[in-house]
Every structure is written in structure tokens, then in C-alpha cells.
Amino acid sequence: GENVEQHPSTLSVQEGDSAVIKCTYSDSASNYFPWYKQELGKRPQLIIDIRSNVGEKKDQRIAVTLNKTAKHFSLHITETQPEDSAVYFCAASIGGNNRLAFGKGNQVVVIP
Amino acid sequence: GAVVSQHPSRVICKSGTSVKIECRSLDFQATTMFWYRQFPKQSLMLMATSNEGSKATYEQGVEKDKFLINHASLTLSTLTVTSAHPEDSSFYICSARATSLLNEQFFGPGTRLTVL
Numbered sequence: 406g407e408n409v410e411q412h413p414s415t416l417s418v419q420e421g422d423s424a425v426i427k428c429t430y431s432d433s434a435s436n437y438f439p440w441y442k443q444e445l446g447k448r449p450q451l452i453i454d455i456r457s458n459v460g461e462k463k464d465q466r467i468a469v470t471l472n473k474t475a476k477h478f479s480l481h482i483t484e485t486q487p488e489d490s491a492v493y494f495c496a497a498s499i500g501g502n503n504r505l506a507f508g509k510g511n512q513v514v515v516i517p
Numbered sequence: 518g519a520v521v522s523q524h525p526s527r528v529i530c531k532s533g534t535s536v537k538i539e540c541r542s543l544d545f546q547a548t549t550m551f552w553y554r555q556f557p558k559q560s561l562m563l564m565a566t567s568n569e570g571s572k573a574t575y576e577q578g579v580e581k582d583k584f585l586i587n588h589a590s591l592t593l594s595t596l597t598v599t600s601a602h603p604e605d606s607s608f609y610i611c612s613a614r615a616t617s618l619l620n621e622q623f624f625g626p627g628t629r630l631t632v633l
Binding site for chain 2: 437441449450456498504506507510
């Protein structure tokens with residue numbers, strides 16, 4: 406199958422705390438895993454991505470980890486700020502043309 | 518870099534009419550473009566993959582005769598919703614990918630279609 410599952414669906418955190426979103430995928434051939442942030446009515450913005458040849462990648466307050474054996478990858482946001490509030494989508498590449506299958510999204514609310 | 522534009526941003530049309538949406542990569546050549554639709558509070562659903570100079574590949578359940586896709590150049594793809602009905606009302610978003618950028622997809626700002 407080509408399913409990408411994302412948990413939890415909503416997440417509320419206090420400002421300054423960390424937020425973690427987890428995704429699982431089913432296609433063992435998937436080799437590219439981006440994370441997108443989407444604010445209401447706006448386009449998805451790529452915030453970080455990881456390829457299957459690495460296990461972890463970090464960019465300032467954002468990090469992504471990948472476990473190929475278990476077929477899951479996670480987004481970690483540290484020192485959350487109110488502007489981190491948005492919907493976050495994970496995705497995994499599928500098929501010979503490397504199109505993306507998206508998770509259902511996670512509404513993150515950072516409480517000031 | 519990697520800017521994608523989409524036009525129009527909003528369109529309201531009468532049932533039965535056709536609507537064309539343009540997707541342009543402004544600062545790179547997009548060998549592949551993708552068309553998605555997104556319902557409120559839902560995920561991005563891939564409709565079709567568009568490769569420059571060839572026919573689009575549609576996802577299962579997407580009617581190719583209803584959603585016409587043309588990718589005539591390396592910077593432009595168009596989606597035409599033919600004989601639109603109220604159930605076609607949605608947020609349509611395109612993305613573009615360049616070979617030089619590996620797998621990264623960059624999204625357009627989306628088009629809000631409302632069919633009356």
C-alpha cells in the first residue's frame with residue numbers, strides 16, 4: 406500500500422515545550438520524507454526533509470528522525486513558539502516517479 | 518529561489534462552466550508538476566502528475582476527462598476543471614519539482630474554487 410499515517414491529529418503544547426509528531430509509512434521503497442507546515446489558507450511550506458540514507462537531520466529548533474526498519478519518522482520541534490502553531494504534514498515518496506503521499510496532518514497549537 | 522505561482526487565487530463560477538488554473542515555476546525549470554486538491558481541514562490529495570511534453574498520470578478515482586492537465590513548457594502547467602459542479606469546489610494546489618533539486622516539491626499558493 407501507499408499509506409502514510411500521522412499521529413496525533415491534534416497537539417497542544419505550552420510555549421517553550423517540545424512537540425513531537427510521528428508518522429509511519431508502508432512502502433519500503435520510499436526514500437524521501439519531507440515535512441510541510443501549512444497555515445490556514447496558505448500553501449504548504451517545506452520545513453525539513455530527510456532521505457533514507459541518514460537517520461537524523463537538524464535545522465535549528467527543528468529535527469527529523471527516520472527509522473527505516475520500523476518504517477517511521479518523526480518531527481521534533483523544541484522551544485516552541487506561538488508562530489509554530491499550524492498544521493504539519495508528513496509525506497513519503499512513492500512510486501517510480503517519486504510522487505508524495507501525505508499524512509492526514511497534525512494541528513499543533515502552542516499556548517502562550 | 519524555488520518560487521511557484523498559481524493563478525487565479527480565487528475563482529467563483531456557475532455550475533456547468535469550465536475553469537482553468539495556471540501553475541508556474543518562476544525561477545527554475547519544472548520537469549514535473551503535481552496537482553492536488555484539499556478540502557477544509559483535510560490533507561492534500563494528489564490528483565495527477567504532470568510531466569513536460571507528455572500526458573499526465575492520474576491517480577485512481579480522478580477523472581482525466583473532467584480534470585484536463587497540460588504541461589506545455591518547463592515552467593507552466595494548467596489544470597482545467599470542465600463542466601464544474603458544486604462538489605468540485607475545493608482548494609486546488611500545484612507543486613513543482615526540478616531534477617536538479619532532487620525530490621523537493623515546492624507548492625503554489627493555491628486556488629480557491631467555488632462552484633455555484
